[in-house]
Amino acid sequence: MAKFDIVIIFLYFGAMIAIGIFANRKQKNMEDYYVGGRKASALSIMSLWLCSWIGGAAIVGGAGKAYEIGVSSVWMVLTTAIGCVIFALTFASLLKKMGDYRLHLTYPDLIEDRYDNRARLIATITTLLAYIAYTAGQLAAAGTIIHTLMGWSLGTSFVIAAFVVIMYTATGGFIAVTYTDWIQFSLLLLGIAVLGVPIAWGAVGGISGLQNQLPTSYFDIGAWGWRTILGLMVSMVFSFFTAMDSYTRMFSAKDVKSARNGTLLAALGVVIIAFSATFLGMSAKVLYPDLTGGGGVAIATLVIQLFPIGLKGLIIVGILAAIMSTADICLLTASANFTRDIYQRYINPAASDKHMLRLGMISSLAIGILSAFMAWKMMNIINILYVAFTINSAGLFIPTIAIFYWKKANANAAFWSMTLSLITVLIWYVGGSFSWGSIFSLDPVWPGLAVSILVFVSLSHLYNSTEIGIQKMEIYNDKTYRK
Numbered sequence: 001m002a003k004f005d006i007v008i009i010f011l012y013f014g015a016m017i018a019i020g021i022f023a024n025r026k027q028k029n030m031e032d033y034y035v036g037g038r039k040a041s042a043l044s045i046m047s048l049w050l051c052s053w054i055g056g057a058a059i060v061g062g063a064g065k066a067y068e069i070g071v072s073s074v075w076m077v078l079t080t081a082i083g084c085v086i087f088a089l090t091f092a093s094l095l096k097k098m099g100d101y102r103l104h105l106t107y108p109d110l111i112e113d114r115y116d117n118r119a120r121l122i123a124t125i126t127t128l129l130a131y132i133a134y135t136a137g138q139l140a141a142a143g144t145i146i147h148t149l150m151g152w153s154l155g156t157s158f159v160i161a162a163f164v165v166i167m168y169t170a171t172g173g174f175i176a177v178t179y180t181d182w183i184q185f186s187l188l189l190l191g192i193a194v195l196g197v198p199i200a201w202g203a204v205g206g207i208s209g210l211q212n213q214l215p216t217s218y219f220d221i222g223a224w225g226w227r228t229i230l231g232l233m234v235s236m237v238f239s240f241f242t243a244m245d246s247y248t249r250m251f252s253a254k255d256v257k258s259a260r261n262g263t264l265l266a267a268l269g270v271v272i273i274a275f276s277a278t279f280l281g282m283s284a285k286v287l288y289p290d291l292t293g294g295g296g297v298a299i300a301t302l303v304i305q306l307f308p309i310g311l312k313g314l315i316i317v318g319i320l321a322a323i324m325s326t327a328d329i330c331l332l333t334a335s336a337n338f339t340r341d342i343y344q345r346y347i348n349p350a351a352s353d354k355h356m357l358r359l360g361m362i363s364s365l366a367i368g369i370l371s372a373f374m375a376w377k378m379m380n381i382i383n384i385l386y387v388a389f390t391i392n393s394a395g396l397f398i399p400t401i402a403i404f405y406w407k408k409a410n411a412n413a414a415f416w417s418m419t420l421s422l423i424t425v426l427i428w429y430v431g432g433s434f435s436w437g438s439i440f441s442l443d444p445v446w447p448g449l450a451v452s453i454l455v456f457v458s459l460s461h462l463y464n465s466t467e468i469g470i471q472k473m474e475i476y477n478d479k480t481y482r483k
Contacts, residue, residue, distance in 0.1 A: 005313030006150070012187070012317045013164045016180050016324070020168030023176035029353035033173035033360045034105050034336045035252040044178050045262025048249050050269045051181040051188070051325030053080050059192065059277050059322045060145070063302075064295030066281025070218025073281065075229045077274035079236040081267040087240040088263035094404050095250040096259040098476070104251055107244035108341040111396075114403045114472055116411040117345075122418045123396060124341040127244045130389045131334035132371055138327035139165065140375035142320060148300045149316050158376055161324070166368035169328040170361050174252060177328045184321035189269070191318020193276040195311055200283035203306055213286045235393060235445060241400050242392040245333045331371065335364040390429075394448025395421030398456045407477055408460040410469050417456035424451045 027033050040048070058077045065073035095110075104110050107127060112120035142165070143158030150157070168176050204210055210218070217223050240246050253259035277299075284291075284298040287306065291297055303315045339360045344351055351359070395418045402409035425448040431440030465473060 002309040002312070004309055005316065008310070008313030009150070009317055009320070012320070013160070015183065016164055016168045019179045019183075020170075020172035020176040023168075023172030023179055026175050027173055027357060030340070030356040030360055031105065032175065033357055034332065034340070035248060036174040036178055038100065038252055039254050040178060040249075040252045040258065040262075041254060042258040042262040042265065044182070045249060045253055045258055046265040046269065047181045047185040048178060048252075048329070049084060049263060049266035050273070051185050051322075052245055052249075052329040053266075053326070054188065054270060054273050054322055058273065059188075059319055060141070060296070060299055062274065062277035063281035063284065063299040064297075065224075066278040067285045067291075067295035067298035069223050070214065070220070070282060070285075071278060072221055072223035072229075074221075074274050074278040075224060075232060077270060077277060079229075079233045081270040081274065082233060083237045083240040084263050084267035084270060086237055087246065088260050088267070091241065091404070092250055092260040092263050093256045095247060096253055096256045099247070099251040104247070106336050106340050107242075107247040108337070108345075110247060110403065111399070111414075112345075114409075114476055115399065115414040118415040119399065119411065119418060120341065120345070122415070122422065124337055126391045126396070126422070128334055128337040128341075130392060131244070131330045131337065132367060132374070134389075135327055135330040135334060135368070135371040136375040138323050138330060139372050142323040142327065143375070145300070145316075145319055145323065148297065149303060149319075158372075161320075162368070162372040162375070165324050165327045165331065166365060166372070169331045170364035170368060173360065173364070174248075174332060177325075177332055178252075180328065181325050184325040185269075187314070187318045187321040188273070188325075189318075191315045191321070192280070193272055196307075196315055196318070197276050197279055199307060199311070200280055200302065204283045204286045210282050210286060214282065218282060218285075231443060238393040238397045238445075238449075239389070242396040244337070245329050248329075248333060248336065331364060331368050334367045334371075335360055338363045338367065390445050390448065391422050391425050394425050394445045395419075395452050397449065398452045402456065402460075403476055406460070407473055408465075409456075409473070410460055410463050410465040412463045413456045413459035416459055417452045420455050421448045421452035424448045 031037060054077065058080070062073055062076045065076055098104070098110070102109070102113050104113065108120045108123045111123045139158070139162045142161035143154065146152060146157035146161055147154045168180060172179070204213070222229065249263075250259045253262065280302060281295065281298050284302045288298075288301050291301055299319070303312060303319075307315055339356060343359060343363075344356060348355075399409065399414040399417060402414075425444045428440055428442070428444035428447055431437065432444070
């Protein structure tokens with residue numbers, strides 16, 4: 001690695017930390033720390049979506065899959081664009097209006113406001129575990145990328161990545177995440193699409209060069225298997241409605257148009273990144289067809305072998321930006337779960353704004369350190385905690401959609417559908433791990449979702465809503481919020 005490239009990378013690290021310190025001065029209360037004072041523009045919402053949902057898995061994993069199967073791997077990232085469009089057209093406006101009216105900061109705020117504190121507790125626990133795990137996964141990915149591309153020891157690479165992300169997120173909160181995501185979104189597009197694709201294009205001879213040197217199957221959009229593609233699409237779309245950072249983003253928008261249009265604009269950016277990563281992976285297959293590490297090292301090899309000094313540093317920064325910008329919002333989300341949904345809700349409801357702001361910073365730091373430790377020492381625990389994401393998708397999707405779209409929804413139906421779906425998912429994971437039978441080879445999200453639907457619909461008809469439940473139903477089904 002040339003010294004000039006190293007300088008570029010460290011300038012990037014320094015800029016991220018400096019932004020965190022600068023943003024710290026703009027925060028006065030917990031609302032500023034977690035939703036930026038509800039002032040985000042459409043373009044800021046766009047960059048927040050792109051940077052949090054297009055992480056290391058999308059860039060490195062997407063290119064790696066393209067190296068192995070070709071253009072069909074584009075679905076790995078393209079499904080995110082589909083999720084953006086559906087979420088923008090069905091939920092964005094409703095969430096922004098209701099979030100402002102009811103002063104929501106988190107997803108569990110919404111769940112309790114429509115149902116009850118039992119449902120909130122389940123949503124809080126699964127979301128907190130999921131985002132701690134996801135933060136750890138992104139920190140591990142960042143450390144691995146630095147180690148692979150720069151040749152530093154894995155320990156040094158990991159410490160640097162974790163330190164930078166934790167510092168600017170803990171000190172600057174949502175405002176720092178917004179500022180840094182703007183920079184990281186620009187670097188991502190610059191490194192992957194604006195610079196990366198043209199260089200690879202010239203090296204392989206464009207699309208015709210790929211067609212001449214790759215098997216025909218590499219140009220089959222369905223080569224991954226339509227069952228797999230459909231499952232990925234359903235899982236991704238569900239995630240938009242059950243991932244807490246989706247709600248944080250909508251609550252942070254300055255108005256309804258910004259919430260909706262920013263989400264739609266993000267879909268366009270996702271499409272660009274999806275096809276860019278796919279092209280880079282296929283180009284790597286042409287240029288380096290027999291990589292020892294397979295698709296997993298495709299984009300790293302491409303950068304090291306093909307890109308010139310200076311541009312190499314920018315490309316590495318672009319890849320790191322994709323990972324770190326996902327890690328920061330995951331860390332902030334987990335912090336909000338603890339600070340707002342556990343501490344303020346159950347331990348100290350009367351805490352002052354100043355106290356909550358300080359606790360938010362401390363919890364971000366503590367959760368960041370915990371995630372870093374897990375990423376370094378306990379990857380098996382991370383895999384276990386990822387079950388929480390499946391629980392969120394399977395158990396929370398139906399009660400969440402019903403908040404705005406089904407008047408019969410009630411607290412008992414929400415709580416028991418979440419609980420029994422959670423149990424079903426866990427049983428399916430255990431059954432699959434111990435080979436209890438062929439039925440347990442099915443992805444746990446499907447039986448979990450089936451149980452959730454059955455229980456939720458049945459209990460919504462069986463139980464009548466309480467007087468408070470009826471009042472909540474009337475608020476959430478008020479036509480004012482659908483205009």
